[in-house]
Amino acid sequence: DVKVTQSSRYLVKRTGEKVFLECVQDMDHENMFWYRQDPGLGLRLIYFSYDVKMKEKGDIPEGYSVSREKKERFSLILESASTNQTSMYLCASNFRGREQFFGPGTRLTVL
Amino acid sequence: GNSVTQMEGPVTLSEEAFLTINCTYTATGYPSLFWYVQYPGEGLQLLLKATKADDKGSNKGFEATYRKETTSFHLEKGSVQVSDSAVYFCALRSGGGADGLTFGKGTHLIIQP
Numbered sequence: 001d002v003k004v005t006q007s008s009r010y011l012v013k014r015t016g017e018k019v020f021l022e023c024v025q026d027m028d029h030e031n032m033f034w035y036r037q038d039p040g041l042g043l044r045l046i047y048f049s050y051d052v053k054m055k056e057k058g059d060i061p062e063g064y065s066v067s068r069e070k071k072e073r074f075s076l077i078l079e080s081a082s083t084n085q086t087s088m089y090l091c092a093s094n095f096r097g098r099e100q101f102f103g104p105g106t107r108l109t110v111l
Numbered sequence: 112g113n114s115v116t117q118m119e120g121p122v123t124l125s126e127e128a129f130l131t132i133n134c135t136y137t138a139t140g141y142p143s144l145f146w147y148v149q150y151p152g153e154g155l156q157l158l159l160k161a162t163k164a165d166d167k168g169s170n171k172g173f174e175a176t177y178r179k180e181t182t183s184f185h186l187e188k189g190s191v192q193v194s195d196s197a198v199y200f201c202a203l204r205s206g207g208g209a210d211g212l213t214f215g216k217g218t219h220l221i222i223q224p
Contacts (some may be wrong), residue, residue, distance in 0.1 A: 004154070033211050035211070040119075040216055041216060042115075042200060042214040042215055042216040042217050043155075043202075043212070043214040044214070045211035045212070045213075048210075048211050058211050059211075090154060090155065092155075099145075099157045099160065100157070100212060102147075102154035102155040102156070104152075104153060104154045105154050
């Protein structure tokens with residue numbers, strides 16, 4: 001079975017802190033994605049990557065950056081966390097043209 | 112740009128009732144269409160998909176038909192169970208596999224015994 005794991009299920013940070021969210025997939029997928037999920041807004045794409053060291057902005061990249069140094073790992077970085085970044089963050093991966101597999105999510109609270 | 116509109120919930124039904132969750136979309140070209148389900152405390156799972164017009168996706172008793180003329184992909188099930196209680200997301204992908212998905216806002220379905 002494809003497995004997408006995220007480093008934390010719950011995270012609490014302070015405003016202004018630098019935050020790293022980690023995602024690892026074990027199926028050698030080319031593509032990896034970061035979404036945030038908010039009530040009433042559904043899921044929105046933050047960034048995606050189609051290869052190591054490659055990244056593309058999604059619909060809402062402001063305030064975020066990403067890193068993909070290895071094929072299996074895709075990190076989302078909040079350089080200076082703000083309260084409006086409190087959300088559920090979901091990572092996904094896939095082979096080109098195939099279904100996306102999602103991780104369990106990280107619920108981030110910024111105080 | 113791309114967008115997906117789905118009926119907002121919560122939708123509350125009794126066990127064995129017929130379910131329809133409406134989904135319509137706006138996209139350029141010929142998108143692929145998906146329904147994902149999110150059970151409490153879990154990530155999203157693909158429920159079914161359709162990649163071209165008139166295709167019908169089906170899984171676990173759920174069905175949806177890709178209707179290009181009405182730009183719709185409504186989710187249906189003939190007899191729901193309590194275990195179907197979850198949040199359902201309609202989504203589309205207009206590019207190749209590297210493109211992210213565009214999601215609707217989600218429909219919370221509650222099935223009462």
